[in-house]
Amino acid sequence: MTNIKEGDKAIIMHDSGNSYLIDIELRTFHSQYGAFQLKDIIGKSYGKRYKTTTGNEFLVLVPDFRDLLSKSLKRGPQIIHPKDVGMITTFCGIGKTTKVLEAGCGSAFLTSHLGNIAKSVVSWEKNEKHYKIGTENIRRMGLNNVEVKAGDIKEEQGTDFDVIILDMPLPQDTIKKITKNLKVGGRIAVYSPCIEQSTAAINMLDSKGFINIVFRECLIRDWENEKCIRPKTAMLGHTGFLVFARYIKKENKKDIE
Numbered sequence: 001m002t003n004i005k006e007g008d009k010a011i012i013m014h015d016s017g018n019s020y021l022i023d024i025e026l027r028t029f030h031s032q033y034g035a036f037q038l039k040d041i042i043g044k045s046y047g048k049r050y051k052t053t054t055g056n057e058f059l060v061l062v063p064d065f066r067d068l069l070s071k072s073l074k075r076g077p078q079i080i081h082p083k084d085v086g087m088i089t090t091f092c093g094i095g096k097t098t099k100v101l102e103a104g105c106g107s108a109f110l111t112s113h114l115g116n117i118a119k120s121v122v123s124w125e126k127n128e129k130h131y132k133i134g135t136e137n138i139r140r141m142g143l144n145n146v147e148v149k150a151g152d153i154k155e156e157q158g159t160d161f162d163v164i165i166l167d168m169p170l171p172q173d174t175i176k177k178i179t180k181n182l183k184v185g186g187r188i189a190v191y192s193p194c195i196e197q198s199t200a201a202i203n204m205l206d207s208k209g210f211i212n213i214v215f216r217e218c219l220i221r222d223w224e225n226e227k228c229i230r231p232k233t234a235m236l237g238h239t240g241f242l243v244f245a246r247y248i249k250k251e252n253k254k255d256i257e
């Protein structure tokens with residue numbers, strides 16, 4: 001492993017699990033657990049422990065994608081929760097050959113995950129303020145395969161996308177316009193916080209040549225191992241509903257029905 005140099009990034013992790021993403025510079029690192037000189041770690045490898053002025057210890061780690069995303073993203077509109085990102089990427093079969101079309105970019109949390117695993121991503125954002133946040137976040141994540149476009153996704157002219165993902169109001173209007181941009185056999189995911197949006201999306205998908213329409217929600221329950229092993233009392237409440245479907249074209253659908 002290469003040694004740490006000035007300008008690198010590092011995760012400084014306390015035994016409590018609390019961690020900080022920092023740029024390695026010639027300065028003192030301060031925290032509630034005490035301070036230490038960052039020059040002491042320059043030239044050393046990641047994975048070592050360092051003592052602070054108050055006797056606490058920190059482990060210095062290489063930041064991974066999750067560290068960078070959770071600690072460096074500028075927050076704007078509501079992001080898609082990681083559990084739902086996992087559902088979207090898995091059920092749409094997104095991988096290194098997939099061309100994705102997406103809207104709205106918003107805070108680019110989902111967009112960043114897509115950029116991390118897909119071949120290419122075109123993400124539309126019609127709100128000027130959100131566009132600035134989204135493009136800045138994609139820059140911070142260093143994702144060169146992501147193009148953020150300012151405007152309405154309905155203006156997209158590109159075709160042969162493998163996957164379309166929508167996280168925006170009135171998805172049915174967009175589905176109506178952009179189905180032509182999806183290749184036959186391609187997939188769509190529609191994320192909606194409200195059931196009315198999901199049902200409107202389902203009806204439109206049904207009329208536009210989509211099959212395998214699946215409507216689901218993902219609930220996640222954390223467990224604890226304290227006095228005994230049991231599920232935690234509090235659970236994450238509602239995030240959103242997900243609709244998945246596959247595009248086969250209206251003509252082909254008639255043959256199947």
Ligand SMILES: C[S@@+](CC[C@H](N)C(=O)[O-])C[C@H]1O[C@@H](n2cnc3c(N)ncnc32)[C@H](O)[C@@H]1O
Pocket residue numbers: 077078079080103104105106107108109110111124125126127130151152153154167168169174
């Ligand atoms: C909830 S945010 C998306 C958050 C994003 N998925 C994330 O994880 O960070 C919804 C965004 O869709 C944008 N939007 C709404 N309608 C749109 C349209 N027709 N074309 C492009 N963007 C749109 C809104 O401006 C807003 O920023």
